[in-house]
Amino acid sequence: MALLQYNHFVSYHFFMPRLQISRRGQSVIASPIRKFLPLLQAAQKRGVEVYKLNTGDPDIAVPPLFFKTLKQYNSPNLPYAPTPGFPSHVNAWIQYYKQFGVRLEPNNIIPTVxxxxxILLALMAVADDGDEILVFEPLYVSYKSFSVMIGVKLVPIPLSAENNFALPSMNVLQAKVTAKTKAIVVINPDNPTGKLxxxxxxSHVVRFAKINNLFVVADETYREIRFVGKASCLLADSESHNNTIVIDSVSKRFSMPGARVGCVVSYNEEVMGAVLKFAQARLSVGTLEQFALDSLIKQSKKITAPIRKEYQARRDIVYSALSAMPGVTCSKPDGAFYIIAKLPVESAEEFVKWLIRDFTYKNHSVMVSPIADFYITPGRGKDEIRIAYVLKIPLLKKAMEVLSKGLEAYGHRK
Ligand SMILES: Cc1ncc(COP(=O)(O)O)c(C=O)c1O
Structure with a gap:
């Protein structure tokens, strides 16, 4: 009897659809930055030294104050942090934002991983399944992955290097708005363009958002890494208070992406209420990291000044090296630590693969990111790469030499 039931079950299952993962699982893209890892590992195995300029992983040492403070943690327990963050940690952020003319209360900040x-929490707070969010392209790729994960459509507003990634006219922005548009994202300074x-x-973006009743998601991860003017925060503009959601991070300004600490900041109570409920589901941000970051966040000005100077010097080196390479064009970035270069190749992706697989100069190669995947519009960016200048100046100079020799050899290959 049991066997009969089993047979019946098997034949019934014969007609069932096959075991399948979700559509979002199938359609989300692999990180275009990390997908070359196997080629990189193979090159390293062959004994090739690779200059890695592909990921935004800063090489600058973590401020020693972080580890010093960490050692002062002396509880025998490691409890969950409260979802809205430890009061001392939230207070550190409140002190930090004051220097940009932003006065916050604890309920305006929620620490994030x-x-x-x-990004995920802010997008989820403003958009439902099927809603649209305006983004400038090329775009930091996590936005693309998250939008697939939550069923939101990103609508690209194309920027181009030829005019320094300038904001298009209001008419161009307006033409992208539909009844489903909920927000516009602005990353300042920008990854991958380095645009400030x-x-x-x-103020045009804010005005546009207000006219159309949209949220502005302002990603200010690279706030202090700018080579012109002073660091600022969009929330200092009181006009934008109800619409703006700032998202932030310690990863780049303190060179500590491994800490996994950031925050969502907004004056909009409904937004913060939703973000808090989402955040409660994943409980909290690391207890030790919050503890050890407080004094760093409060002293950010002192810590970030030399970091900014270092990146500016690197920017100058990379920009002048790229400008001297025949057929390469790029615009000079004023912030973050990235630069986009248009190469004299048909496919930057093929060139990058060839560089790492088939090319060495004095036993060195260089790893950069092709950026077609940073665009939403198909076909854009095929001949472009992004360089993250995350190496010390002497190494950066060598890496630029290898890239230049690689381009030359690529043009002459059979
Ligand atoms: C624009 C932008 N936003 C967010 C992030 C994510 O940073 P975090 O390390 O704080 O998660 C990055 C990382 O490269 C980024 O470039």
């Missing part, structure tokens, strides 16, 4: 999680948005451009 890096800015990556802040001018005050004028930002």
């Amino acid at each position: 890096g800015c990556a999680e802040a 948005w001018s005050d004028e451009e930002l």
Whole structure:
């Protein structure tokens, strides 16, 4: 009898659809930055030394104050942190934001697991399944992955290097708005372009958002890494208070992406209420990291000044090296630590693979990111790469030499 039932069950299952993962699981893209890891590992196995300029993983040492404070943790327990963050940690952020003219109360801040999680929580707070969010392209790729994960459509507003990634006219923005549009994202300074948005451009974005009743998600992960003017925060503009959601991180300004600490900041109570409920589901941000970061966050000005100078010097080196390479064009970035270069190749992806697989110069190779995947519009960016200048200056100079020799050899290959 049991066997009969089993046979019946098997034949019934014969007609069932096959075991299958979700559509979102199938359609989400693999990180275009990390997908070359096997080629990189193979090159390293062959004994090739690879200059890695592909990921935004800063090489600058973590401020010693972090580890010093960490050692002072002396409880025998490691409890969950409260979802809204430890009061001392939230207070450190409140002190930090004051220097940008932003006065916050504890309920305006929720710590997150890096800015990556802040992106997810902010997008989920403003958009439902099928809603649309405006983004400038090329775009930091996590936005693309998260939008697939939550069923939100990203609508690209194309920017181009030829005019320094300038904000298009209001008409261009307006033409992208539909009844489903919920927000516009602005990353300042920007990854991957290195663009620093001018005050004028930002006020246009805010005005556009207010006219259309949209949220502005302002990703200010690289706030202090700017080579022109002073670090600022969009929330200092009181006009934007109800619409703006700032998302932030310690990863880049303190060179500590491994800490996984960021935050969502907004004056909009409904947004913060929703973010808090989402955040409660994943409980909290690391207890030790919050504890050890407080004094760092409060002293950010002192810590970030030399970091900014270092990146500026690197930017100059990379920009002038790229400008001297025949057929390469790029615009000079004013912030973050990235630069986009247009190469004299048909497919930057094939070139990058060839560099790492088939090319060495004095037993060195260089790893950069092709950026077609940073675009939403198909076909854009095929001949472009992004360089993250996350190596010390002497190494960076060598890496640029290898890239230049690689381009030359690629042009002459049979
Ligand atoms: C623009 C931007 N936002 C968010 C993130 C995520 O940063 P975090 O390490 O804080 O999660 C990055 C990381 O590269 C980024 O470039």
